[in-house]
Amino acid sequence: MCALAHYLEREGIATVAIALVHEHAEAIANPRTLSVPFELGRPLGAPDNPDFQRRVLRAALALLDRPAGPVLEEFPDPAPEPADYEGWACPVSLPRPEAAPDGNHERLVADEIARLRPWWDLAKERRGRTTVGASGYEIEEAARLVGRYADGAGPDDTEPGRKLSRSLKLACDDLMAFYTEAATAQPGAAASRDLSDWFWGETAGGRALLALRERAAGDGDKGMQLLGSLLILPRSQAHRAGA
Amino acid sequence: MTCYADMPESVARHLARLPLPEIEGGAFALGPPLAERRVAVVSSAGLGRRGDRLFGPGAVDYRVLPADADAGDIVMSHISVNYDRTGFQQDLNIVYPLERLQEMAAAGEIGGVADHHYSFMGASDPAPMQPFAEDVAAAMRAEGVDTALLVPV
Numbered sequence: 585m586c587a588l589a590h591y592l593e594r595e596g597i598a599t600v601a602i603a604l605v606h607e608h609a610e611a612i613a614n615p616r617t618l619s620v621p622f623e624l625g626r627p628l629g630a631p632d633n634p635d636f637q638r639r640v641l642r643a644a645l646a647l648l649d650r651p652a653g654p655v656l657e658e659f660p661d662p663a664p665e666p667a668d669y670e671g672w673a674c675p676v677s678l679p680r681p682e683a684a685p686d687g688n689h690e691r692l693v694a695d696e697i698a699r700l701r702p703w704w705d706l707a708k709e710r711r712g713r714t715t716v717g718a719s720g721y722e723i724e725e726a727a728r729l730v731g732r733y734a735d736g737a738g739p740d741d742t743e744p745g746r747k748l749s750r751s752l753k754l755a756c757d758d759l760m761a762f763y764t765e766a767a768t769a770q771p772g773a774a775a776s777r778d779l780s781d782w783f784w785g786e787t788a789g790g791r792a793l794l795a796l797r798e799r800a801a802g803d804g805d806k807g808m809q810l811l812g813s814l815l816i817l818p819r820s821q822a823h824r825a826g827a
Numbered sequence: 828m829t830c831y832a833d834m835p836e837s838v839a840r841h842l843a844r845l846p847l848p849e850i851e852g853g854a855f856a857l858g859p860p861l862a863e864r865r866v867a868v869v870s871s872a873g874l875g876r877r878g879d880r881l882f883g884p885g886a887v888d889y890r891v892l893p894a895d896a897d898a899g900d901i902v903m904s905h906i907s908v909n910y911d912r913t914g915f916q917q918d919l920n921i922v923y924p925l926e927r928l929q930e931m932a933a934a935g936e937i938g939g940v941a942d943h944h945y946s947f948m949g950a951s952d953p954a955p956m957q958p959f960a961e962d963v964a965a966a967m968r969a970e971g972v973d974t975a976l977l978v979p980v
Contacts, residue, residue, distance in 0.1 A: 587953030588869060588960050592975050593854035595964030598864075601977035606830045611847050614977075615855045621829050624838070625911030627978050628927075631918035637927050641976075645861055645937065648974060653855050713899035715916050718881060750883065753906070764913045776911040810884065818908045819837035 589614040600647050602627045602640070606658075613654040616647040620659045623776060629663040631773075636664055665773070672774035674767045674782060675703050681788045689795055690731030692788035693759070697727050700766035707769035716761045719754030723762050726755035727789075734795035749807030752800070753815050756793055763789050777820075784821045793817070794824060838909055850953075856973075859938070864974040866932075867941035867967055868892075871949030872915070872922045872980035873905030882906065882948040887955040889963060892944040894925065907950050910980055922980055941972045949979060 589599040593615050600616040603609035604624055609617045620640060622629045628637040640659060647655050676699050681692070704723075708714045719726055720743055729742070733752060742751035764779050784790040793816055801812030817825060831839035858864055873882040875890035881904035882890075892901065898919050903912065914921040928940045945963050947956060967975065 587850050588871070588947065588956060589975075589977055590850045590854060591957050591960035592869070592964050592967075593856045595961055595968075596856050597964045597967055597975050598856040598858045598973060599869075599975045599977055602979060604829055604979050605842055607843070608845075608847060612850070619829075621833070623829070623911055624834075624909065625980055626914040626921050627980065628921045628924050631914040631921045634920070634927065634930075637920055637924055638931070641924060641927050641931065642936070644976065645864075645866070645931075648858065648861055648864065651857075711917070713897075713901075713919070715902055715912075717877065718902040718904050754881065754904070757904075757908075761912065761916055765916050768913065768917055774913070776913050779913050780911075815906055815908060819841060820835045820909070822837055 587612065589617075598648060600644050602644055603656075609656055613656070615653040616650060616655045618644040618647060618657050618659055621661075622663045625776070626663065633664065665775075672767075672772070672778045674786075675770050676700055676766075678787055680786065681791045686795075687735055689734040689788065689792035690728060690737075693727045693731045693792050694724065696788050697723060697762065700763065703769040704762055704766035707765045710769065714761075714765060716758050716765060719751070719758045721755055721758065723758060726758045726762075729755045730759055730796055731792055733799065734792040736799065747807055749800070749805060749811045752796065752808075753811055756796070756816055759789055759793070763787060780818065780821060784817075784824050790824075797825070841909065858973045861937055862935060863938040865939040865941060865972045866928055866937055866974045866976055867972045868923060868925060868928070868944040868978060869963065869975045870923055870944070870946040870978045870980070872946060872978070873903055873948035873950075874901055874923060874946035875904060876900045877902050885951055886948050887951050887953075888959050889945045889947045891966075892923070892946060894929075894940060894942050894944065905948050905950065905980060915980075922978060924976075924978065928976070941967065942970055 589601050592599050601614045603617050603619045606619045609619050628640050630636050768774050797812045797816040800808040877900045879890050931937045932940045
């Protein structure tokens, strides 16, 4: 990311960069950088908090008035938590996946999607948007592809001209987005860690992705190996591998 | 600031091992006062419009995000799973603060907002991005944009 600032400045475009990793910002030394104390994935700090987002933007854009650089400033405040935050709970009480027999990922994920669907519909209506669907699949199709592969079935039908590893990656991303969009449909903030722990630890969707990951890592295809080793399970959830 | 010490150990270990590009710095473009600047967003979140080519491993090019694109048409195909996406799912502005910039322009805090914005995918080697970044700069100049806000993920 930071390299782009140097390239744009050489072309006469003034830049100001927000940085989420302070050590990287120090090393790259962009012309103007605002280093922010937020988690990766949240460069403006807090979703649905326009006032706080504006504060971050104002602090960043103010650096444009500096006459020389490099400038590296730190934004002082952590992302705010809602005053009434008391933890988060999924609106649907799903069965604990540990109780389910193996080899049923496709069915179990389909069941969960059906139960989460009303909440996903509500989330989409309230936000006026969804991030699900980059794969090009309907969520049921994405779940079927993931579930069948996790169950050990042979290559399923995928988008023409797209490798199975690519289709699976996109389907997995859509599946995770569907679950967490549904789970945050009700007003009230959820900490990202809560959502990640819930998906990976308490849903059949998470179990299916863990099984898929394990199978892909042992595949002979390099794309599948990459998928299994790096592109499914976040490092922060690595302790669940092989569980 | 978020330092390695503030992150999960496994994430910090990975980030600390990443080879950082060696880039010749020194360029420092000046411009008018903030209230006269026209600003474009350059994201590295792997954003694109629904139906655009998706980002894949090693992608070094970019996607164009027209300012009038519907928020529901913006999707993310960054390959990394090691950052939070739930904020983006709840509020596009957390990675692509176009509405906030438009509000600041309406209030006269900045001069204006570009008609086109851009997204790369930050996980890739930046060196081959240079010609694409030059194309982005040319497109910005052509529409009178003098300032880029770079937003990571």
